[in-house]
Amino acid sequence: MxxxxxxxxxxxxxxxxxxxxxxxxxxxxxxxxxxxxxxxxxxxxxxxxxxxxxxxxxxxxxxxxxxxxxxxxxxxxxxxxxxxxxxxxxxxxxxxxxxxxxxxxxxxxxxxxxxxxxxxxxxxxxxxxxxxxxxxxxxxxxxxxxxxxxxxxxxxxxxxxxxxxxxxxxxxxxxxxTPEADDDIPTGHRFKRSICEYIEENLGDPNLTPTSIAAAHHLSVRTVHRLFEGQDATLGAWIRALRLERCRKDLLSVDLADRPVHAIAARWGFPDPAHFSRCFTAAFGLTPGAYRRTGGGRA
CATH class of the missing domain: 2.60.120.10 (Jelly Rolls)
Structure with a gap:
């Protein structure tokens, strides 16, 4: 060659x-x-x-x-x-x-x-x-x-x-x-698209962290954090927010009314019920059980 x-x-x-x-x-x-x-x-x-x-x-x-x-x-x-x-x-x-x-x-x-x-x-x-x-x-x-x-x-x-x-x-x-602008993904280069898709696909994995994301994409943890600089929240906080949003929707789903709260939490990467309850209450102002009973606080 x-x-x-x-x-x-x-x-x-x-x-x-x-x-x-x-x-x-x-x-x-x-x-x-x-x-x-x-x-x-x-x-x-x-x-x-x-x-x-x-x-x-x-x-x-x-x-x-x-x-x-x-x-x-x-x-x-x-x-x-x-x-x-x-x-x-x-x-x-x-x-x-x-x-x-x-x-x-x-x-x-x-x-x-x-x-x-x-x-x-x-x-x-x-x-x-x-x-x-x-x-x-x-x-x-x-x-x-x-x-x-x-x-x-x-x-x-x-x-x-x-x-x-x-x-x-x-x-x-x-x-x-070249970095690509996208309305759904914060400004950054194309690797952010791949990482964001990976996060969406693995939200249920409790071991999903910036470290595991970096390893899966053969990047350093520092590089992964740099890709998400300029956002309102850190990468870890963004992952937690995505998980909480999935849990919130499931708690209001009629099809999942019989599923226990702890099972919904575990489905989206919260294996510890007490930790999930604290995070959910901090985000939405109600405990998961109260949020479900009141239909999202509307009762």
């Missing part, structure tokens, strides 16, 4: 394998497709001494379309399966590997100069490197198809063609990485 920066490349397996690499240099954007056939155990390392010896200042997005890909950077590790994507920064140490047990593997790499990514802060890029990107299989498939088409015809592009294709790729990748 052709890279402009020095790296260490090690194959740990004894069995032979064949590999084919395609490369297209469009200037500020480069595309590489790396395919292998047969057992594969390939590791790429770029320690600090190699970073200091030369750096192209690029973001490298990896799209796995076959086999498994591992990526480590900034003390985070991600494993990509087909249809998943992540990225790393060439300007910091990193390690990656490809594994395929006697099968075909396929990896597409899009490299984009950091300066072409507009106003994306380098801190944001660092915080989310080596984390699976919250993009659909359809989106990674689209990027993969676009990359392969460019690799097939890149040698015949005119200068005008290259400018158009480069703009398309930069726009697509920037769209994946």
């Amino acid at each position: 052709r890279l402009p920066e020095p790296v260490e490349l090690v194959h740990d397996g004894d069995a032979p394998f064949s590999a084919h690499a395609q490369f297209c240099d469009l200037g500020s954007v480069t595309i590489c497709r790396f395919r292998t056939y047969g057992p594969l155990d390939l590791t790429l390392r770029r320690p600090w001494e190699l970073v200091r010896s030369g750096d192209p200042q690029v973001v490298r997005m990896l799209i796995s379309m076959g086999g498994r890909t591992g990526l480590t950077q900034f003390d985070r590790q991600e494993i990509l399966h087909p249809g998943q994507a992540a990225y790393y920064l060439s300007s910091a140490p990193h390690e990656g590997w490809r594994r395929a047990a006697g099968r075909f593997s396929d990896l597409l790499m899009l490299s984009i100069e950091v300066d072409t990514l507009g106003d994306l802060p380098i801190a944001t890029l660092r915080d989310n490197a080596a984390c699976r990107l919250p993009v659909s299989v359809e989106m990674t498939g689209l990027l993969n198809c676009l990359g392969r088409r460019i690799l097939c015809g890149g040698d015949h592009y005119t200068r005008a063609d290259i400018e158009i294709v480069t703009a398309m790729l930069v726009s697509a990748v920037t769209g994946v990485l």
Whole structure:
């Protein structure tokens, strides 16, 4: 695999394998497709001494379309399966590997100069490197198809063609990485959407905390808290408020009239009835039992 920066490349397996690499240099954007056939155990390392010896200042997005890909950077590790994507920064140490047990593997790499990514802060890029990107299989498939088409015809592009294709790729990748405004989710970048969906899906888990959320998304706890800065409440308080709202609705539900209060509380992540009663009373001014009996305080 052709890279402009020095790296260490090690194959740990004894069995032979064949590999084919395609490369297209469009200037500020480069595309590489790396395919292998047969057992594969390939590791790429770029320690600090190699970073200091030369750096192209690029973001490298990896799209796995076959086999498994591992990526480590900034003390985070991600494993990509087909249809998943992540990225790393060439300007910091990193390690990656490809594994395929006697099968075909396929990896597409899009490299984009950091300066072409507009106003994306380098801190944001660092915080989310080596984390699976919250993009659909359809989106990674689209990027993969676009990359392969460019690799097939890149040698015949005119200068005008290259400018158009480069703009398309930069726009697509920037769209994946750029913060997105959303009326339902506090302002922040796309990882907040993934985290918010995860919270909604796991509200009933009493172990749902900022720490467990960070671990599930391969982020630091500090990074998760930073994503939710500027809200009226902390992340922990927001989770508690969501749980209490679910409990409030269940307490007023006719279909759940026979379900005990403690069972409703446990359903939404409050295993301790006394703790739930204190939280509920503080939020709504009535104990859970009184709230249910009075229909929400209307009696």
